[in-house]
Amino acid sequence: MATDIPDIVIGRLPIYLRELTRLAEEGKQKTTSSHELGHRLGISSAQIRKDLSHFGEFGKQGTGYHIGYLTEQLSDILRLSSEWDVAVVGAGFLGHALAHYNGFLDRGFRIACIFDNDPQKVGEKMGELIVQPDTDLEKIIKHKQIKVAILAIPPHVAQPMTDRLVNAGVKALLSYAPIHLTVPEGVQVSYSDPVIQLQRMTYYL
Amino acid sequence: MATDIPDIVIGRLPIYLRELTRLAEEGKQKTTSSHELGHRLGISSAQIRKDLSHFGEFGKQGTGYHIGYLTEQLSDILRLSSEWDVAVVGAGFLGHALAHYNGFLDRGFRIACIFDNDPQKVGEKMGELIVQPDTDLEKIIKHKQIKVAILAIPPHVAQPMTDRLVNAGVKALLSYAPIHLTVPEGVQVSYSDPVIQLQRMTYYL
DNA sequence: CACCTTTCGTGTAAGATTTCACAATGATAG
DNA sequence: CTATCATTGTGAAATCTTACACGAAAGGTG
Numbered sequence: 001m002a003t004d005i006p007d008i009v010i011g012r013l014p015i016y017l018r019e020l021t022r023l024a025e026e027g028k029q030k031t032t033s034s035h036e037l038g039h040r041l042g043i044s045s046a047q048i049r050k051d052l053s054h055f056g057e058f059g060k061q062g063t064g065y066h067i068g069y070l071t072e073q074l075s076d077i078l079r080l081s082s083e084w085d086v087a088v089v090g091a092g093f094l095g096h097a098l099a100h101y102n103g104f105l106d107r108g109f110r111i112a113c114i115f116d117n118d119p120q121k122v123g124e125k126m127g128e129l130i131v132q133p134d135t136d137l138e139k140i141i142k143h144k145q146i147k148v149a150i151l152a153i154p155p156h157v158a159q160p161m162t163d164r165l166v167n168a169g170v171k172a173l174l175s176y177a178p179i180h181l182t183v184p185e186g187v188q189v190s191y192s193d194p195v196i197q198l199q200r201m202t203y204y205l
Numbered sequence: 206m207a208t209d210i211p212d213i214v215i216g217r218l219p220i221y222l223r224e225l226t227r228l229a230e231e232g233k234q235k236t237t238s239s240h241e242l243g244h245r246l247g248i249s250s251a252q253i254r255k256d257l258s259h260f261g262e263f264g265k266q267g268t269g270y271h272i273g274y275l276t277e278q279l280s281d282i283l284r285l286s287s288e289w290d291v292a293v294v295g296a297g298f299l300g301h302a303l304a305h306y307n308g309f310l311d312r313g314f315r316i317a318c319i320f321d322n323d324p325q326k327v328g329e330k331m332g333e334l335i336v337q338p339d340t341d342l343e344k345i346i347k348h349k350q351i352k353v354a355i356l357a358i359p360p361h362v363a364q365p366m367t368d369r370l371v372n373a374g375v376k377a378l379l380s381y382a383p384i385h386l387t388v389p390e391g392v393q394v395s396y397s398d399p400v401i402q403l404q405r406m407t408y409y410l
Numbered sequence: 411c412a413c414c415t416t417t418c419g420t421g422t423a424a425g426a427t428t429t430c431a432c433a434a435t436g437a438t439a440g
Numbered sequence: 441c442t443a444t445c446a447t448t449g450t451g452a453a454a455t456c457t458t459a460c461a462c463g464a465a466a467g468g469t470g
Contacts, residue, residue: 098399249428252427258450
């Protein structure tokens with residue numbers, strides 16, 4: 001009930017968590033079922049039950065899952081009980097969008113700082129934050145013990161910046177730069193490239 | 206060699222294409238091998254060969270793959286030989302970022318129009334474009350025969366907007382709204398929710 | 411209480427995906 | 441021309457993932 005849980009299962013937990021939160025917001029009910037959850041997400045009920053069964057027995061026969069309880073459990077499993085400070089690197093349009101996005105706070109993350117190497121942008125106010133010079137990056141990340149960063153910079157500087165971040169202690173990286181990044185063992189990387197996603201769909205058109 | 210190709214294989218083709226383009230830009234060589242490509246992408250060479258073999262025999266024993274030729278073939282397979290017009294819905298910070306992103310054009314897509322329902326934003330200049338009122342959405346999408354759209358709007362309006370887009374003829378949708386969308390058969394949907402991606406990584410920290 | 415309905419958790423079967431490993435082919439060098 | 445090396449394409453094996461189907465619980469009803 002601990003190690004050896006497939007990545008693909010972990011990958012679905014945040015989806016379940018998000019939908020549970022929506023259900024709670026709708027507030028019409030205290031419990032849900034694998035069938036209802038699956039129907040809303042386009043996933044089979046069996047898969048949801050099997051996924052959850054990796055971590056314990058959260059449901060009750062005949063009733064289903066208590067929404068509040070399952071939400072708590074999933075949050076714990078995903079280490080979201082306390083907030084993660086996040087560093088955003090790059091204060092361009094995308095950095096702007098990230099800094100102003102208010103969807104992080106409720107879901108376990110807080111943008112703690114934003115960096116840029118352009119002296120024109122340094123000092124600029126962005127949401128609650130002020131753009132910091134990238135020369136202070138290591139100092140601030142180490143001081144705040146930041147483990148999570150988002151890359152919103154051009155591709156040709158993404159790998160060196162990744163190296164700097166990892167060196168400063170970052171362990172999880174979400175990159176919007178359209179290149180594959182190389183990181184040491186134990187560092188997590190996730191990518192978001194809208195063009196890749198669009199290209200995956202055009203095949204079927 | 207035609208139908209019945211696994212989605213997961215299609216999903217990797219854009220990654221190969223992107224890396225081939227990078228190789229071409231580096232310009233040091235005319236050919237590459239499954240081994241080199243795999244090494245650069247963290248994918249096994251066998252997988253790359255098997256993936257490509259679904260579509261034909263693009264390589265040459267002893268030599269590998271001609272970069273230019275393989276790039277062309279993949280572009281064709283993914284229907285990227287001519288550009289797709291894309292509608293962006295939502296002219297907030299994210300819509301801004303998308304409208305100004307210049308990584309689309311080289312890779313098969315052109316932002317053709319951007320919509321918002323806020324009268325204050327309508328008429329605003331954004332990159333090359335002017336924000337259109339969402340009331341004109343159906344008219345413009347039908348007229349330009351737009352098949353691809355990007356959703357950059359709040360979650361509570363995402364499903365109704367999806368319905369409108371699909372109704373107007375959109376067949377592929379990239380959504381930044383943090384909810385699951387329901388669409389008819391034959392319409393492609395892809396999601397991008399940074400929080401989901403971050404939550405997938407925190408489990409491992 | 412007896413019966414019916416709902417829904418979970420799970421062993422097993424089915425299906426999908428990846429890896430292995432090798433014959434075949436082409437290039438290169440002496 | 442022959443030997444050597446690199447690399448592909450692919451059948452078969454191994455591994456991973458999903459779907460099926462059912463016993464067992466829990467709640468509701470009369």
